[in-house]
Amino acid sequence: xxxxxxxxxxxxxxxxxxxxxxxxxxxxxxxxxxxxxxxxxxxxxxxxxxxxxxxxxxxxxxxxxxxxxxxxxxxxxxxxxxxxxxxxxxxxxxxxxxxxxxxxxxxxxxxxxxxxxxxxxxxxxxxxxxxxxxxxxxxxxxxxxxxxxxxxxxxxxxxxxxxxxxxxxxxxxxxxxxxxxxxxxxxxxxxxxxxxxxxxxxxxxxxxxxxxxxxxxxxxxxxxxxxxxxxxxxxxxxxxxxxxxxxxxxxxxxxxxxxxxxxxxxxxxxxxxxxxxxxxxxxxxxxxxxx
Amino acid sequence: xxxxxxxxxxxxxxxxxxxxxxxxxxxxxxxxxxxxxxxxxxxxxxxxxxxxxxxxxxxxxxxxxxxxxxxxxxxxxxxxxxxxxxxxxxxxxxxxxxxxxxxxxxxxxxxxxxxxxxxxxxxxxxxxxxxxxxxxxxxxxxxxxxxxxxxxxxxxxxxxxxxxxxxxxxxxxxxxxxxxxxxxxxxxxxxxxxxxxxxxxxxxxxxxxxxxxxxxxxxxxxxxxxxxxxxxxxxxxxxxxxxxxxxxxxxxxxxxxxxxxxxxxxxxxxxxxxxxxxxxxxxxxxxxxxx
Numbered sequence: 277x278x279x280x281x282x283x284x285x286x287x288x289x290x291x292x293x294x295x296x297x298x299x300x301x302x303x304x305x306x307x308x309x310x311x312x313x314x315x316x317x318x319x320x321x322x323x324x325x326x327x328x329x330x331x332x333x334x335x336x337x338x339x340x341x342x343x344x345x346x347x348x349x350x351x352x353x354x355x356x357x358x359x360x361x362x363x364x365x366x367x368x369x370x371x372x373x374x375x376x377x378x379x380x381x382x383x384x385x386x387x388x389x390x391x392x393x394x395x396x397x398x399x400x401x402x403x404x405x406x407x408x409x410x411x412x413x414x415x416x417x418x419x420x421x422x423x424x425x426x427x428x429x430x431x432x433x434x435x436x437x438x439x440x441x442x443x444x445x446x447x448x449x450x451x452x453x454x455x456x457x458x459x460x461x462x463x464x465x466x467x468x469x470x471x472x473x474x475x476x477x478x479x480x481x482x483x484x485x486x487x488x489x490x491x492x493x494x495x496x497x498x499x500x501x502x503x504x505x506x507x508x509x510x511x512x513x514x515x516x517x518x519x520x521x522x523x524x525x526x527x528x529x530x531x532x533x534x535x536x537x538x539x540x541x542x543x544x545x546x547x548x549x550x551x552x553x554x555x556x557x558x559x560x561x562x563x564x565x566x567x
Numbered sequence: 568x569x570x571x572x573x574x575x576x577x578x579x580x581x582x583x584x585x586x587x588x589x590x591x592x593x594x595x596x597x598x599x600x601x602x603x604x605x606x607x608x609x610x611x612x613x614x615x616x617x618x619x620x621x622x623x624x625x626x627x628x629x630x631x632x633x634x635x636x637x638x639x640x641x642x643x644x645x646x647x648x649x650x651x652x653x654x655x656x657x658x659x660x661x662x663x664x665x666x667x668x669x670x671x672x673x674x675x676x677x678x679x680x681x682x683x684x685x686x687x688x689x690x691x692x693x694x695x696x697x698x699x700x701x702x703x704x705x706x707x708x709x710x711x712x713x714x715x716x717x718x719x720x721x722x723x724x725x726x727x728x729x730x731x732x733x734x735x736x737x738x739x740x741x742x743x744x745x746x747x748x749x750x751x752x753x754x755x756x757x758x759x760x761x762x763x764x765x766x767x768x769x770x771x772x773x774x775x776x777x778x779x780x781x782x783x784x785x786x787x788x789x790x791x792x793x794x795x796x797x798x799x800x801x802x803x804x805x806x807x808x809x810x811x812x813x814x815x816x817x818x819x820x821x822x823x824x825x826x827x828x829x830x831x832x833x834x835x836x837x838x839x840x841x842x843x844x845x846x847x848x849x850x851x852x853x854x855x856x857x858x
Contacts, residue, residue, distance in 0.1 A: 400778040420776065462769045463777040467784045472839035473816035474761050477809065478753045483846045485711065486754040487691040489787040491847070491856065493758045496780040498843050501836035505829050512824050518768065519821045523814050525764035530810045533803050538796050545792035548763035552789050555774045556782070565782065 277439060280306050284341035286334065286356055288312040288321045291373050291402055292347030293411025296327040298444045301413040311337035312408075321408050335363035343440060345397070346372040350506040353380055357387035364392045369433045371397040375460060376511040377424040377453035385428075393433035396424035396453060398460070399446055404498040414445070418563050421446035424453040447562070461514030462521075465507055469515065470522055471497035568730060571597050575632035577625065577647055579603040579612045582664050582693055583638030584702025587618040589735045592704040602628035603699075612699050626654035634731060636688070637663035641797040644671050648678035655683045660724045662688040666751060668715040668744035670801040676719075684724035687715035687744060689751070690737055695789040705736070709854050712737035715744040738853070752805030753812075756798055760806065761813055762788035 283299050285292045288310045296308045310327035311334050312318055321330045331337050338344045338360045346356055353372055364370065370392055372380050377396040384394035401419040403410070421441040425434055438448045451459075471494045475483075483490075508515050525544075532540040559565035574590050576583045579601045587599045601618035602625050603609055612621045622628050629635045629651045637647055644663055655661065661683055663671050668687040675685035692710040694701070712732040716725055729739045742750075762785045766774075774781075799806050816835075823831040850856035 400776070403779070420778070422776075459773045459776050462773050463781050466768070467765055467781050468836075469817065469820050470761060470765050470813075471784055472836050473813050473820060474758055475839040475842050476816040476819075476835065477757070477812035478842075480842060480845065482750045482753050483842065484849055485691070485713075485750050486846060486850075487711070488694070490754050490758050491850070492783045492786050493762055494839075494843050494846075495783050497836070497839045498847075499840070501833045501840055504836050505832040508820075508824050508832055509827060509829055512827065515824055516821055519817050519824075521768035522761075522764050523817055525767040526760065526810050526814055526817075528767075529760050529764060529799075530807055533799050533806055533810075536800060536803065538800055541796040541799055542792045544767065545759075545763050545788070545795050548766040548785075548788045549790070549792055551766050551769075551771060551774065552785050554771065555777060555785075556789075558775055559777075559782070 277303060277306070277436075277443060279436065280342050280440070282307045282309065282341045282343075283440075284309040284311065284338045284344045285327065286311050286337065286344065286346045286360070287348035288317055288326060288330070288408045288411075289347065290406055290408070290410045291399070291415075292345070293321065293324070293326045293408040294401070294413065294415035295345055295347060295373070295444070297411055297413035298416050300328075302443045302445065309337050309341065317408055324408060324411070326408060326411055334359055338363050338368075340365060341368055343369045343371065343437070346370070346374075349503050350374040350376060350379065350510050354383040354387060357383055361388055364389065366391045368392045369437055370394045371437060373397050373399055374510075375464065375507045377456045379510040381424065381426065381453045393430040395429055395434055395437050396456075397437065397441065398422040398424070398456065399441065404496055406500050406503075416441070417445040419446050420564060421448050422456055423448060423450045424456050425450055426452060447564075457511045458514050461511050461518045465504075465511060465515050466518035466522060468496050468499065468504055469508070469519055471495070568594060568597070568727075568734060570727065571633050571731065573598045573600065573632045573634075574731075575600040575602065575629045575635045576618065577602050577628065577635065577637045577651070578639035579608055579617060579621070579699045579702075580638065581697055581699070581701045582690070582706075583636070584612065584615070584617045584699040585692070585704065585706035586636055586638060586664070586735070588702055588704035589707050591619075593734050593736065600628050600632065608699055615699060615702070617699060617702055625650055629654050629659075631656060632659055634660045634662065634728070637661070637665075640794050641665040641667060641670065641801050645674040645678060648674055652679055655680065657682045659683045660728055661685045662728060664688050664690055665801075666755060666798045667802040668747045672715065672717065672744045684721040686720055686725055686728050687747075688728065688732065689713040689715070689747065690732065695787055697791050697794075707732070708736040710737050711855060712739050713747055714739060714741045715747050716741055717743060738855075748802045749805050752802050752809045756795075756802060756806050757809035757813060759787050759790065759795055760799070760810055762786070
């Protein structure tokens with residue numbers, strides 16, 4: 277990418293750190309600057325050589341950047357956009373990697389100057405782990421990355437950001453922030469809530485008998501509570517509707533068990549089995565899942 | 568085990584096949600006989616050398632056995648107990664590997680002669696895969712195995728069966744069938760229902776955007792529907808109570824989202840996170856999970 281000299285990453289957790297590492301791997305010659313407000317994270321990030329430069333001054337961090345990527349919890353976006361606004365170069369692309377997009381667009385519109393271009397990003401990568409020590413330069417290999425755009429989006433900026441994520445290994449898809457938030461409530465936010473509810477419903481003493489099934493089913497509930505509270509609170513109506521759908525489906529199976537209706541139970545379980553089997557096939561084909 | 572010459576396994580799926588293979592690995596000199604009613608499974612099992620002998624006559628299969636292990640769907644137990652009853656040696660131990668235990672005890676009591684000893688087994692091992700081709704001789708390494716006993720259980724038979732599962736690599740725990748069914752409704756049957764409900768609640772088109780989180784959360788829903796319908800129908804009240812608890816926990820998070828109560832959402836998610844973290848630590852310590 278000849279039109280890219282510097283990428284600045286705000287927030288050096290698992291995602292931010294991995295972005296900086298992936299840029300170094302995939303886009304040699306591009307300078308990476310990382311910002312984090314915690315001195316301890318800065319020294320760990322420096323030790324791990326996560327970015328060319330790791331600094332504690334957010335304005336200095338974005339100066340000269342062609343792309344600024346905000347990789348902090350969603351609840352900090354509004355404040356961060358305001359703080360960097362005055363230091364951004366003309367034509368700079370600002371994006372974030374938050375798991376919900378409608379609020380980010382709104383905050384960007386309110387805080388960023390008209391001379392820069394905001395486009396939302398959501399790379400579907402990460403894990404329940406947190407912290408720069410889990411950052412990996414291959415986190416985005418074969419990952420899906422959603423860009424969210426609307427009628428105000430600058431199409432050159434969108435194209436450039438699309439090339440950027442593709443260079444990092446992502447397959448990129450574009451949709452509106454509203455569509456994004458609707459879909460990801462169902463495939464990500466509600467599953468998180470469901471995993472947490474399942475654990476909360478189970479007695480600690482009994483949990484000792486849990487097998488691999490329970491361990492996997494509940495894995496995502498090990499994600500950081502503050503990050504996920506932000507996600508749910510910036511996508512509340514879709515999340516509530518999704519939870520209601522899960523409750524309805526649970527009630528259907530519950531009713532079939534109570535009526536000892538074997539055919540109906542088998543049908544409900546088989547529908548889920550077949551649907552998941554389709555999903556796995558699709559993901560294998562797209563190489564988003566390896567055999 | 569000097570008091571063990573022959574183990575007969577009824578049903579050669581993932582579990583039955585793995586038991587036969589694990590016996591050959593861990594207990595050299597012990598003869599393994601496998602029964603399955605499907606000719607195609609018999610020829611695959613013979614090709615994979617799953618047991619010393621693979622036969623299609625269930626009475627012949629159990630003749631001469633010191634231990635008979637029934638590894639078929641729970642709904643077939645009553646019929647199988649009746650069919651093998653006349654062919655069992657005096658003092659033979661009969662067990663099964665079903666995921667619920669109260670009904671199995673009842674059926675065994677009704678069908679098996681007083682000259683043999685029934686004890687329930689539930690090795691917490693397996694996967695969402697099915698079929699003898701997935702059988703592995705190390706499936707039980709470090710797995711937990713529950714034996715269920717009551718006041719009628721023969722203590723020598725219980726001790727022998729305990730040594731048997733230990734030899735296969737299991738850590739064995741003994742409890743009553745009722746306690747077993749209560750615990751495993753919560754840590755296994757309800758998680759299965761929850762995973763299925765989560766998938767059923769999600770639109771197929773949207774599922775294409777699912778990430779690794781959704782894939783893991785829903786994994787167990789790929790298990791065979793008929794097997795799981797049997798599990799739920801032989802443990803209905805515990806399952807229904809467990810589903811109700813999950814619905815209550817989902818409703819709590821739903822309510823906190825609706826009231827935009829960040830502290831409450833964080834608390835509910837953090838409770839789940841901390842509880843799972845304890846679980847993982849416990850499992851690592853017991854070597855039931857590897858780092």
